[in-house]
Amino acid sequence: MSAALQTLAEGVSIKGNLGAIGYGLAAIGPGVGVGIIFGNGTQALARQPEAAGLIRANQILGFVFCEALALIGLVMGFVYPS
Template structure:
């Protein structure tokens, strides 16, 4: 469980960086908010999938 906890740090930081970039981009160009928000959520989903894969692998490894 410690290994998964350490592995979840990366996606957590990634999500923070993704939405920081979306907020920064929206502040610079408000007219691009819709496009930036869509891209932000797509990359958020990809990042969270990596965390979920790590969780699934933890459960697979712990059953053996």
């Protein structure tokens, strides 16, 4: 590594809250989960419209569990600040 590049690398520091970056990355999981839940729920409703009540109840339950994970991640950023 050249001397100029090494000096530049030593002078660079990460500032800010890394917890915010971690939460942003952790929010991808529940986002994908909610998409899968409602996508598959829509397909299930198209295949068996007579089971709409049961399918919708299961969709809402799955949505609540996915969003609970996202909210727990948000709260952990405040409980354990970096």
